[in-house]
Amino acid sequence: MNRMLRVYYQNVRGLKTKTRDFRSELLLQSYDVIILCETWLREDVFSSELFDDRYVVYRNDRDNRAAGKKDGGGCLIAVNKKLFSKRISSFELQSDLWVSIEHVDGSKTYFNVKYIEPGTVLDEYRKHFEKTVENMMSSNVNDSFVMYGDYNLGGSITWCHDPLSDNYYASDVNGSIPNELLDMLSLCDLNQLNVVRNGIIRTLDLCITSLQPNRVSIVRSDSPLVPEDDHHPALDMCINLSRCKFLAERRPPRVNFFKADYDHLNKGLMEIDWRNELLHLNVDNAVDKFYDLLQPFIETIPKTFVHAGDYPVYYSNDLISLIKRKERVRLSIKGEDSPSVKERLEFDFVKLRKAVKAGIKVCFDDYVKSCEEKIKSNSKCFFAFTKSLRKTNTLPNCMTYLDEEASCRSSICNLFATYFNSVYNPTIDTTSEVVYDPFEHQSVTISQSEETDVIFTPGQVEAALKGFDVNKASSPDNIPMMFFMRLSLSLSLPLCILFNKSMNETNIHHSQHGFFAKRSTQTNLMEYVSDVADAIVGGGQVDTVYTDFAKAFDKVDHGILLDKLRSHGFPDKIVRWFSTYLRDRSQFVIIGASKSDRINPTSGVPQGDSMSLQEPIRSVNDFTEDSHLGHSMSIQKTNSSRQRRYRGIPNPCELVNARFKVLQIPGVFSLLTPPNDSLPTLDFIESRLSIDVFQLDPTV
Numbered sequence: 001m002n003r004m005l006r007v008y009y010q011n012v013r014g015l016k017t018k019t020r021d022f023r024s025e026l027l028l029q030s031y032d033v034i035i036l037c038e039t040w041l042r043e044d045v046f047s048s049e050l051f052d053d054r055y056v057v058y059r060n061d062r063d064n065r066a067a068g069k070k071d072g073g074g075c076l077i078a079v080n081k082k083l084f085s086k087r088i089s090s091f092e093l094q095s096d097l098w099v100s101i102e103h104v105d106g107s108k109t110y111f112n113v114k115y116i117e118p119g120t121v122l123d124e125y126r127k128h129f130e131k132t133v134e135n136m137m138s139s140n141v142n143d144s145f146v147m148y149g150d151y152n153l154g155g156s157i158t159w160c161h162d163p164l165s166d167n168y169y170a171s172d173v174n175g176s177i178p179n180e181l182l183d184m185l186s187l188c189d190l191n192q193l194n195v196v197r198n199g200i201i202r203t204l205d206l207c208i209t210s211l212q213p214n215r216v217s218i219v220r221s222d223s224p225l226v227p228e229d230d231h232h233p234a235l236d237m238c239i240n241l242s243r244c245k246f247l248a249e250r251r252p253p254r255v256n257f258f259k260a261d262y263d264h265l266n267k268g269l270m271e272i273d274w275r276n277e278l279l280h281l282n283v284d285n286a287v288d289k290f291y292d293l294l295q296p297f298i299e300t301i302p303k304t305f306v307h308a309g310d311y312p313v314y315y316s317n318d319l320i321s322l323i324k325r326k327e328r329v330r331l332s333i334k335g336e337d338s339p340s341v342k343e344r345l346e347f348d349f350v351k352l353r354k355a356v357k358a359g360i361k362v363c364f365d366d367y368v369k370s371c372e373e374k375i376k377s378n379s380k381c382f383f384a385f386t387k388s389l390r391k392t393n394t395l396p397n398c399m400t401y402l403d404e405e406a407s408c409r410s411s412i413c414n415l416f417a418t419y420f421n422s423v424y425n426p427t428i429d430t431t432s433e434v435v436y437d438p439f440e441h442q443s444v445t446i447s448q449s450e451e452t453d454v455i456f457t458p459g460q461v462e463a464a465l466k467g468f469d470v471n472k473a474s475s476p477d478n479i480p481m482m483f484f485m486r487l488s489l490s491l492s493l494p495l496c497i498l499f500n501k502s503m504n505e506t507n508i509h510h511s512q513h514g515f516f517a518k519r520s521t522q523t524n525l526m527e528y529v530s531d532v533a534d535a536i537v538g539g540g541q542v543d544t545v546y547t548d549f550a551k552a553f554d555k556v557d558h559g560i561l562l563d564k565l566r567s568h569g570f571p572d573k574i575v576r577w578f579s580t581y582l583r584d585r586s587q588f589v590i591i592g593a594s595k596s597d598r599i600n601p602t603s604g605v606p607q608g609d610s611m612s613l614q615e616p617i618r619s620v621n622d623f624t625e626d627s628h629l630g631h632s633m634s635i636q637k638t639n640s641s642r643q644r645r646y647r648g649i650p651n652p653c654e655l656v657n658a659r660f661k662v663l664q665i666p667g668v669f670s671l672l673t674p675p676n677d678s679l680p681t682l683d684f685i686e687s688r689l690s691i692d693v694f695q696l697d698p699t700v
Contacts, residue, residue, distance in 0.1 A: 005239045007033045011232035014040035025225045039074040048392040060097040075113040086398040114149035129184040147208040161195045199230035215240040253303040260301040262486040269490035283501040314367030319359040326352040413596035416589040425603040456499045462492035554604035
């Protein structure tokens with residue numbers, strides 16, 4: 001059984017200033033493949049600004065700096081994520097992109113988009129067809145090929161179609177490159193099927209394919225995604241192919257905790273004799289028993305299927321209904337034979353399309369206005385919207401890591417797990433009572449005080465459960481905070497037993513911003529700007545170094561961290577309890593309904609709760625005091641008036657094995673790391689950090 005593949009092609013003549021219009025128009029369409037030429041994109045324009053989560057996007061942006069160009073070039077192919085697509089980069093040249101789509105019978109269709117600049121010599125055309133196209137076709141003899149692009153042939157050539165014989169041919173051929181192109185098409189048994197003329201009665205964008213002409217139809221698009229260039233009309237194509245391989249996967253149902261009958265659950269849980277069930281077990285078995293007893297109650301809660309959203313968050317229900325109605329009318333037009341009925345449906349379709357476009361604009365404007373009004377009261381709405389334009393939830397259908405390729409979700413999950421596992425470090429065994437202080441580089445003996453029993457009471461646990469923030473994410477068991485808060489009365493006793501079993505069987509710097517109430521990244525920036533302003537008013541110089549810990553959470557050494565806690569005065573019982581929280585953990589990667597094998601982290605702290613967030617901060621607290629950062633420092637002048645060297649900053653990195661790099665900082669003073677790394681990066685060597693600082697001359 002064959003399938004009609006809907007393909008859209010356009011030479012867009014730049015997308016950087018058209019991202020909003022492009023995305024708005026795209027949301028009205030349901031193409032399987034979108035092919036764009038001359039995108040003029042750079043890495044600072046994210047694909048998610050253009051495409052929603054329905055598509056896997058492949059790009060080949062031109063490096064204009066290397067090419068000595070200001071703008072131009074670049075190509076893009078977006079494929080519906082339900083189709084099994086893969087990029088074939090081994091055959092790509094400059095401004096060239098190859099993507100394959102797999103069919104259920106194992107065959108493939110290769111899509112190519114190519115942009116050749118005006119004035120390109122004949123050898124470049126030969127290189128493309130003889131060394132790329134011919135090699136691709138000879139290596140995949142059972143597959144089909146569809147190639148689009150602006151070839152800028154030069155000379156003159158007229159592409160024609162005889163509807164009676166369904167024959168495509170060229171006439172009025174003039175010039176060496178057009179003649180050479182015809183020879184190449186004949187040699188490779190290819191057809192050029194686009195006969196749509198532009199504003200100057202020429203055809204610049206070609207569609208070259210190995211398919212028979214009766215399997216491809218090309219018309220001028222009546223709904224361009226961006227305004228058309230006069231020389232490059234947008235094209236709609238339907239390609240009759242064998243059935244494509246789909247990747248649709250059904251997500252497992254999720255428990256809808258919002259619809260739970262908490263009064264009934266509380267009554268049932270109160271009837272369990274938790275003391276008799278848990279007290280005689282060790283802590284691990286007690287936890288397992290707790291979940292075994294809790295699971296039947298969770299099973300009584302209604303379940304729901306979570307579907308990936310096909311529409312932006314700002315779409316209203318009325319707008320979504322209108323879009324679906326428009327799509328139904330479009331499909332009816334395709335299957336209608338009666339001219340009068342078809343004309344009426346086309347009229348309705350035009351009205352619906354205008355209504356949908358107007359509705360999208362209204363919904364988007366209302367959403368932006370709402371985000372702006374809520375910036376002070378709820379900034380999460382604004383940042384969620386901007387974040388959605390910088391990332392996508394769509395994964396490529398094929399991924400590679402360390403020369404290992406994965407093309408199914410479970411294998412892709414394992415690749416991610418392998419990558420995450422690679423960042424962990426082996427933990428240093430620190431079993432003695434002598435703690436190594438990496439900031440003072442000397443041994444510190446901890447005075448051991450008498451161990452004090454830590455006992456939790458059911459009342460304390462119940463009060464803590466009632467204070468949970470229901471907006472926080474759920475724990476790895478997928479039970480949300482709301483569940484524990486609503487059942488705090490009936491769960492306080494079993495959790496109290498588990499906490500006490502866990503305990504018995506097994507200070508942050510004032511300059512810290514973040515993880516504190518009323519001390520956020522905004523207050524940090526305000527404090528920094530104030531310090532800079534004070535220094536400038538006083539005629540001083542401000543030297544700024546931006547640093548970052550590489551994999552700060554994942555590389556925290558368990559042994560050193562536990563000794564650090566002891567050095568802060570935590571009793572041994574608390575430290576031992578915390579060590580059970582850190583060690584012998586396992587984790588896995590979940591993508592949709594697929595799950596990776598388990599891996600065992602050997603370093604780092606679990607992320608997602610306040611205790612884990614504070615431990616890396618606690619680990620490097622000394623750095624803020626010992627490094628003199630945020631304070632006035634004397635500068636030792638060298639022979640060069642334009643170079644200064646800071647010394648005396650101690651090593652805060654033995655705990656996290658981090659590497660600092662200098663970032664470019666605009667302003668009165670900058671630290672630069674050029675592409676060739678001729679200036680030094682900031683590496684901690686032994687116990688001292690040496691930073692070479694180069695002041696920029698504003699007159700240069």
